[in-house]
Amino acid sequence: MHAREANVSQKRLTKLKMKWGNDSQRGSLEKEVLAELKPHTDTLKHFEVEYYGGVEFPCWVGDPTFHQLVHVSLRGCRKCTSLPLLGRLPSLKELLIQGMDDVKVISLELSRSTDVTFPSLEILRFEDMSSWKAWSTNSEVMFPRLRELQIIKCPDLIDVSLEALPSLRVLRIEGCSESVLRSLVQAASSTTKLEIESILGLTDEVWRGVIVNFWAVEELCIRKCDEIRYLWESDAEASKVLVNLKELKVWRCKNLVSLGEKEEDEDNIGSNLLSSLRMLVIDSCESMERLCCPNSIESLVIKWCSSVRDVSFPRATTTTGGGGQNLKSLTIDIWGCGNLKSINQLSNSTHLTSLSISYCENMELFSDLHQLSNLTSLYIQGCKSIGIESFPNLHLPNLTDLGIEGCKNMKAFGDLQLPNLISWRIESCENLESFPDLQLSNLTMLKHMTIRYCPMIDASFPRGLWPPNLCYLDIGGSKKPISEWGYQNFPASLVHLRLFNEPDVRNFSQLSHLFPSSLTNLSIWSFDNLESLSTGLQHLTSLQHLIIWFCPKVNDLPETLLPSLLSLIIDECPKLKERCEGRGSHYWPLISHIPCIYMDRSYHFS
Known part of the structure; x- marks a missing residue:
């Protein structure tokens, strides 16, 4: 009665969502209610139903009017127990069916109808259909415009009998049996993007029968398919069936040993493999032992593959280039591969622009690093085996970014010639004793410099040796406390200074001789015993941004600087926060004009 009184059919709604309690048990009543809630047929564009408790839908759901x-x-x-007949809706573009536990068979064709079924449908998604066993159709004209199909967590679905899906481009299958995958890749021969995850029964043998249908696939993503040990038998097989593959991503396939089962000879390994491939990502494949990279790739990512020992590129020959040398750029990013010691034939990768190696504890860098003349970014983190022999000479004319972090055995650098270096970061290298400070003044392009938590380094350089155009300096935790540094003659270009971890400093007057008047940004972090900022900063007339973090004893601010500040950040400084927070506080009249005030992760406005 209430549903009838709502008179929904006269409301001319464009969007209607109906949601019942998910524990609803009144099936027959709910069907009657839904029947009375039929909306206006001329205006409705978006229709959603959640937790409807009826056994079937009223006939207006799916009405082509x-x-x-x-x-x-x-x-x-x-x-x-069944779906409404939605195939005659002339404008339907997107259909989602989820969590219909009692549906066992889906037959989406329309009986005694010669019309095209789902004439406009572009996206179709089934998810969490726990009892669904069969999907079939007798219609030869079905889904003519379907471009994306997703079937997710339908573990009992076995029988799939569909005609061709001529427009399908994206296919995603997760938590289903291998028969679903086999049936759909045969029906969707023009698919360009395929994502599969947790496919039950997907053995090497089954997979070989599936990939023969991948001639149009450009993006392939495989997740949690634990029965696969090899993606193809040989390089020749892969090159024939994956002729258009551009991106290959493999995640958490715990029994994958290598890409190919049969290796080619070492000199030409991978040289004819997948000539169209540009991106290769291997992530968390714990049994992966060897990775033979195609010659064509531009981006290589290997993460958390604990058993991989060898990553190789093809050797250069007179007829084929090696290691991606014919490409415009090559990026290599390796994380958490604890047994990886080297990357073979990388010296042939003359167009390598970015190299990142993180948490590879046994990695021993190559001595021919200087041959990578186009390298612009080099980042090494948490590699315990890398020592001075890894950088005997570093002559990289195009390098702009260099980062070394957490390399415990590195003690020193060799000769560095990096004329275009812009950013240099050295952090948490506990045994690093020195680096070529006498060359710093030659780094005319260096703008950003970070030296943090390197307790064996004396980071106070002789007068005049700082890079002449340095803009940003982030420094602290070195052997010699900043409070004991002499005059540093920082360049006038230095505008941003961040200081860390100086427990002996109680008053900033101890550091006043260090700060150039050019500073616009000053950050102070982890000064455990700092009490006062009121003196030592008066000459910083250009200062606009002041950050004070983790300084528990500090209780005052430099009042002469406050009028010019554009931002003030105070975090984990309880005494100072008490004197700044709120209209009745000591400093509020002096700081209330500052556009951005941020204290302990919250903004304060005047």
Whole structure:
């Protein structure tokens, strides 16, 4: 009665969402209610139903007179045993069916109808259909415009009998049996993007029968398919069936040993493999032992593959280039591969622009690093085996970014010639004793410099040796406390200074001789015993941004600087916060004009 009184059919709604309690048990009543809530047929575009408790839908759901309807979503209708007939909706573009536990068979064709079924549908998604066993159709004209199909967590689905899907480009299958994958890749021969995850029964043998249908696939992503040990038998096989593959991503396939089962001879390994491939990502494949990279790749990412020992590129020959040398750029990013010691034939990668190696404890860098003349970015983190022999000479004319972090055995650098270096970061290298400070003045392009938590380094350089155009300096935790440094003659270009971890400093007058008047940004972090900022900063007339973090004893601010500040950040400084927070506080009249005030992760406004 209430549903009838709502008079929904006269409201001319464009969007209607109906949601029942997910524990609803009144099936027959709910069907009657839904029947009375039929909306206006001329205007409805978006229709959603959640937790409907009826066994079937009223006949208006799917009525082709809803000629404007483009989106339908049916979620959690767990008592329904069948789907409404939606195939005659002329404008329907997106259909989502989720959590319909009692549906066992889906036959989406329309009986005694010669019309095209789902004439406009572009996106179709089934998810969490725990009892669904069969999907079939007798219609030869079905899904003519379907471009994306997703079937997710439908573990009992076995029988899939569909005609061709000529427009399908994106196919995602997760938590289903291998028969679903086999059936759909045969029906969707024009698919360009395929994502599969947790496919039950997907053995090497089954997979070999599947990839023969991948001639159009450009992006392939494989996740949690634990029965696969090899993606193809030989390089020749891969090159024949994956002729258009551009991106290959493999994640958490715990039994994958290598890409190919049969290796070619060492000199030409991978040289003819997948000539179209540009991106290769191997992530968390714990049994991966060897990675033979195609010659064509531009981006290589290997993460958390604990068993991989060898990553190789093809050797250069007179007829084929090696190691990506014919490409415009090559990026290599390696994380958490504890047994990886080297990357073979990398010296042939003359167009390598970015190299990042992190948490590879046994990695011993190559001595021919200087041959990578186009390298612009080099980042090494947490590699315990890398020592001075890794950098005997570093002559890289195009390098702009260099980062070394957490390399415990590194003690010194060799000769460095880096004329275009812009950013240099050295952090947490506990045994690093020195680096070529006498060359710093030659780094005319260096703008950003970080030296943090390197307790064996004396980071106070002789007068005049700082890079002449340095703009940003982030420094602290070195052997000689900053408070004991002499006059540093920082360049006038230095505008941003961040200081860390100086427990002996109680008053900033101890450091006043260090700060150039050019500073616009000053950050103070982890000064455990700092009490006063009121003196030592008066000459910083250009200062606009002041940050004070983790300084528990500090209780005052430099009042002469406050009028010019644009931002003030105070975090984990309880005494100072008490004197700055709120209109009645000591400093509020002096700081209330500052546009941005941030204290302990919250903004304060005047």
